[in-house]
Amino acid sequence: MSEMAFPFAVLPRGINTNATPVAPLTEADRKPLTKKEVSADHPTWCPGCGDFSVLALYFKLIEKRRMHHEKITTVAGIGCSSRFPYFVQAHGAHFIHGRALPFASGVSLSRPDLHVFVFGGDGDAFSIGGNHFTHTARKNVKLTYVVMDNNVYGLTKNQTSPTSPLGYKSKTDAWGSKDRPVNPIKQAICAGATFVARSSSTNPNHVLAMMEQAMDHDGFSFVQILSECVEFYPGAFDNANPRKGGVFAEVPKEHDVTDEYASYRLAEDLSPGKFGVIYKTTRPTKNANEGQIIADHQAKVAGLEPWQILKKNFDRMK
Amino acid sequence: MSDAAEATSAGGQPTVSKISEAVIRIAGNSQDGIQAIGGFLARLAGRSEQEVMTFMTIPSTISGGPSIFQVRIGSGEVLSAGDDADMLLAFYDHSYTAHLNSLRKGGIVIYDSDHLKPEAIPVENLTKYRHVGVPISSLTVEAIGGTGRDKGKNVYALGLLARMFDLNVPKLHRLLQERFTGKDPKIAETALNAFNAGYNYTLATAPELFQFKPGENVGQAQVVMSGNEALGYGLIAAGVRFGAGYPITPWSDIMELLRRELPKYGGQFQQCEDEIASVSMAIGASWGGRVAVTGSSGPGIALKTEAIGWAVMAEMPLVVVDVQRGGPSTGMPTNIEQSDLNIAVYGGHGDSPRVVIAPSTVEDCFYSAIEAVNIARKYSTPVILVTDQGIATRIEAFKEPDLQKIVQDISPDFSAVTEHKPYDLSAPDGVTRHIAPGTRVASGKYPVVTGLEHDELGHPTGSPKLHIQMTAKRRNKLKKLAAELPTPVVYGPAEGQVLLVSWGSAQGPTQEAVKAARAAGKAVSALHIKYISPLPNDLDKIFEGFSNVFVVELNDEGLNGIGQFGGLLRARYPDRKIRGITKCDGLTWKVREILDRIAALTA
Numbered sequence: 077m078s079e080m081a082f083p084f085a086v087l088p089r090g091i092n093t094n095a096t097p098v099a100p101l102t103e104a105d106r107k108p109l110t111k112k113e114v115s116a117d118h119p120t121w122c123p124g125c126g127d128f129s130v131l132a133l134y135f136k137l138i139e140k141r142r143m144h145h146e147k148i149t150t151v152a153g154i155g156c157s158s159r160f161p162y163f164v165q166a167h168g169a170h171f172i173h174g175r176a177l178p179f180a181s182g183v184s185l186s187r188p189d190l191h192v193f194v195f196g197g198d199g200d201a202f203s204i205g206g207n208h209f210t211h212t213a214r215k216n217v218k219l220t221y222v223v224m225d226n227n228v229y230g231l232t233k234n235q236t237s238p239t240s241p242l243g244y245k246s247k248t249d250a251w252g253s254k255d256r257p258v259n260p261i262k263q264a265i266c267a268g269a270t271f272v273a274r275s276s277s278t279n280p281n282h283v284l285a286m287m288e289q290a291m292d293h294d295g296f297s298f299v300q301i302l303s304e305c306v307e308f309y310p311g312a313f314d315n316a317n318p319r320k321g322g323v324f325a326e327v328p329k330e331h332d333v334t335d336e337y338a339s340y341r342l343a344e345d346l347s348p349g350k351f352g353v354i355y356k357t358t359r360p361t362k363n364a365n366e367g368q369i370i371a372d373h374q375a376k377v378a379g380l381e382p383w384q385i386l387k388k389n390f391d392r393m394k
Numbered sequence: 395m396s397d398a399a400e401a402t403s404a405g406g407q408p409t410v411s412k413i414s415e416a417v418i419r420i421a422g423n424s425q426d427g428i429q430a431i432g433g434f435l436a437r438l439a440g441r442s443e444q445e446v447m448t449f450m451t452i453p454s455t456i457s458g459g460p461s462i463f464q465v466r467i468g469s470g471e472v473l474s475a476g477d478d479a480d481m482l483l484a485f486y487d488h489s490y491t492a493h494l495n496s497l498r499k500g501g502i503v504i505y506d507s508d509h510l511k512p513e514a515i516p517v518e519n520l521t522k523y524r525h526v527g528v529p530i531s532s533l534t535v536e537a538i539g540g541t542g543r544d545k546g547k548n549v550y551a552l553g554l555l556a557r558m559f560d561l562n563v564p565k566l567h568r569l570l571q572e573r574f575t576g577k578d579p580k581i582a583e584t585a586l587n588a589f590n591a592g593y594n595y596t597l598a599t600a601p602e603l604f605q606f607k608p609g610e611n612v613g614q615a616q617v618v619m620s621g622n623e624a625l626g627y628g629l630i631a632a633g634v635r636f637g638a639g640y641p642i643t644p645w646s647d648i649m650e651l652l653r654r655e656l657p658k659y660g661g662q663f664q665q666c667e668d669e670i671a672s673v674s675m676a677i678g679a680s681w682g683g684r685v686a687v688t689g690s691s692g693p694g695i696a697l698k699t700e701a702i703g704w705a706v707m708a709e710m711p712l713v714v715v716d717v718q719r720g721g722p723s724t725g726m727p728t729n730i731e732q733s734d735l736n737i738a739v740y741g742g743h744g745d746s747p748r749v750v751i752a753p754s755t756v757e758d759c760f761y762s763a764i765e766a767v768n769i770a771r772k773y774s775t776p777v778i779l780v781t782d783q784g785i786a787t788r789i790e791a792f793k794e795p796d797l798q799k800i801v802q803d804i805s806p807d808f809s810a811v812t813e814h815k816p817y818d819l820s821a822p823d824g825v826t827r828h829i830a831p832g833t834r835v836a837s838g839k840y841p842v843v844t845g846l847e848h849d850e851l852g853h854p855t856g857s858p859k860l861h862i863q864m865t866a867k868r869r870n871k872l873k874k875l876a877a878e879l880p881t882p883v884v885y886g887p888a889e890g891q892v893l894l895v896s897w898g899s900a901q902g903p904t905q906e907a908v909k910a911a912r913a914a915g916k917a918v919s920a921l922h923i924k925y926i927s928p929l930p931n932d933l934d935k936i937f938e939g940f941s942n943v944f945v946v947e948l949n950d951e952g953l954n955g956i957g958q959f960g961g962l963l964r965a966r967y968p969d970r971k972i973r974g975i976t977k978c979d980g981l982t983w984k985v986r987e988i989l990d991r992i993a994a995l996t997a
Contacts, residue, residue, distance in 0.1 A: 182675035207668060366657075372657070386630060394618070
């Protein structure tokens with residue numbers, strides 16, 4: 077046997093040939109991005125939708141933290157809220173239903189220089205993507221997952237969602253839902269998330285504070301943001317909105333956020349429940365663990381080119 | 395072992411015949427270490443400038459069960475693992491009974507007479523095959539002591555084979571030492587004792603001894619490995635540094651290799667919670683700037699198809715490995731079949747053209763992995779690399795690749811750009827180019843990657859015109875690739891009665907069938923097609939030279955009476971002379987089977 081015909085030989089590193097290179101910017105040239113600079117398509121959401129508030133606060137976070145345009149990385153799956161990346165003028169990916177977390181994990185693990193924000197809804201997170209929620213949390217992949225929870229399937233026009241409360245009347249449960257809903261906070265704590273927080277789109281300052289703390293957390297950070305669907309589930313979160321006669325109760329000061337059982341108990345009743353950081357702990361991230369594995373292995377082949385490392389393997393197979 | 399002509403004999407000793415090839419089948423249980431003997435023989439052949447090909451069956455049970463390892467060693471070209479064995483080494487009654495019919499008439503069977511009593515052998519067998527009984531189990535215990543009757547008898551049997559075939563003992567000693575050197579020096583010593591005892595066993599009762607003619611691959615450094623290993627190392631050579639997968643037979647070897655090896659290169663392989671997560675994670679890493687790999691076998695590929703469809707739509711480079719096995723569903727997990735061609739080519743909702751490449755040998759697995767990566771990058775597309783259980787597990791020797799020349803650097807380039815439209819309809823080469831997150835765009839207009847139909851920047855659109863244009867763009871770039879593909883070369887004369895078309899691992903037996911048919915005066919040639927989708931252009935011009943075109947593949951004739959690749963060729967070239975030679979018994983092609991089918995179809 078001879079060496080194979082090899083029509084697709086080595087290609088150059090940079091093959092994004094449509095692009096013209098441009099000089100890099102120095103830190104001094106950088107100004108905080110304005111809302112105008114980071115907003116892209118006009119959102120397709122219904123007027124009054126809670127998601128507008130979350131988007132506006134993401135813009136505010138970008139501005140406040142002086143994030144560099146090119147480093148903003150927004151990933152989503154499928155659903156009303158998952159349209160998010162189109163509305164942000166930055167690198168974005170709109171992936172398939174329920175799989176935003178593994179996609180984002182691929183970005184996070186291969187690109188430790190980026191902090192990935194994942195936006196999605198309750199269907200994406202707790203129904204079709206439930207498996208990924210559990211495993212991304214347990215592996216503590218460094219990224220921020222913001223779930224805009226409206227307790228209903230909105231994009232497909234009013235079916236029962238995994239967080240719809242008992243008795244919720246939808247097109248698929250005209251007599252009222254009988255399935256016990258998922259408790260996203262308990263789910264996250266049990267799965268091993270290292271940062272678990274709650275907020276509501278009706279309290280902008282609180283949303284911003286939670287997203288900012290989530291971004292600063294070294295690990296898998298999960299924020300549930302109640303976001304009302306004005307079209308199919310109006311009034312769902314009125315009991316958490318003081319303007320509608322409800323109570324926005326923050327997590328009590330004496331709560332120990334590192335106490336897993338206390339946090340679990342605090343999440344017992346989410347109607348309307350407590351808002352703020354419910355649980356927070358530190359555990360090595362998947363990113364750090366992989367980095368260590370790589371460092372250990374590379375130390376053993378220090379000074380060798382990739383072809384020389386491979387040659388050592390091939391020499392053993394002679 | 396056909397040319398036993400040059401034989402010598404010395405007073406009372408068995409005759410020594412010079413041979414240019416031999417097919418040896420070793421049959422026992424899966425825990426006997428028979429794969430290890432086969433591995434030693436294959437590696438020895440590689441170091442002796444010979445060619446070698448192996449074939450194995452393993453039970454799909456968790457532990458134990460009958461298992462075989464067949465090795466064909468040739469001083470010249472070896473195209474398949476061989477139809478019939480020249481020698482059978484049987485460890486048990488059941489190994490003897492089940493595999494005696496794989497031995498050619500007049501072939502030699504060495505059996506363990508501790509398990510199979512000579513008096514239990516039917517008389518008619520004694521006239522048909524030559525029998526040599528050796529109390530392998532008790533002699534192994536005698537040689538190395540202990541009570542572990544099953545331990546070491548494989549190495550003892552290797553010693554017997556070394557005597558029988560006059561194999562290079564110093565080289566085998568070195569191989570044993572390399573294999574067993576490690577924690578305890580006693581283990582290597584015990585192995586050598588077992589080997590030497592086998593080698594020194596007086597084979598005076600043997601009907602014939604053999605000696606290989608010198609190998610023809612003179613002066614060529616050879617490496618010996620399985621198809622799965624070659625594919626894994628090929629991906630590393632190509633520059634892949636991220637992969638994700640989920641365990642499934644027979645794909646798992648590749649993910650284990652990449653998990654173990656990639657960190658040395660600064661890379662990583664992730665074992666995910668499921669098949670969907672693994673393809674999604676690989677796509678995410680590809681978007682991160684460097685083409686990533688995922689893989690599986692049949693059922694897992696089915697689970698990945700939605701995400702592969704996204705990669706087609708978003709035009710994201712990706713390599714997907716499919717190590718085919720018997721299907722549908724859980725099917726026959728440890729058997730060979732080529733029945734995933736349809737899912738590889740068509741597996742997706744909507745119009746989702748993608749690239750499908752099928753390597754044919756272990757060496758081809760190595761180079762095809764590099765090609766897959768380069769095509770994925772050059773055409774910004776998912777590429778599905780389709781191998782099969784046979785090619786994945788078999789061992790071959792091939793010329794050591796020039797790694798310094800081949801290993802490539804595909805690290806991403808994050809240099810800032812003035813502006814960028816990934817899905818630029820007026821791109822001169824018609825191919826989408828992505829910039830990875832982290833790349834600054836001076837215009838301030840950033841692209842989005844998406845599964846929705848989109849405009850040039852990746853923003854969603856419902857425009858009928860754009861859907862037509864973008865669909866054509868995704869199709870046309872692969873037609874451009876088709877025009878670049880090398881035209882396959884006919885094996886044998888370009889005109890004749892029958893053209894056998896093969897893909898994947900059917901290449902070897904098909905070419906061997908051509909040799910046999912031509913030796914019998916039949917006008918048969920073969921055409922091997924590696925690029926399944928898109929097909930290279932102008933195959934019809936090759937077909938014109940033949941009265942019949944038979945597509946040889948390991949799958950069912952299906953509802954349309956033609957195999958899966960046959961169906962694809964018929965769709966492209968609607969010619970009734972294209973017919974199928976298919977089977978789905980879970981075993982590789984025997985040359986005889988192909989010849990019989992040609993005879994039946996041309997009768």
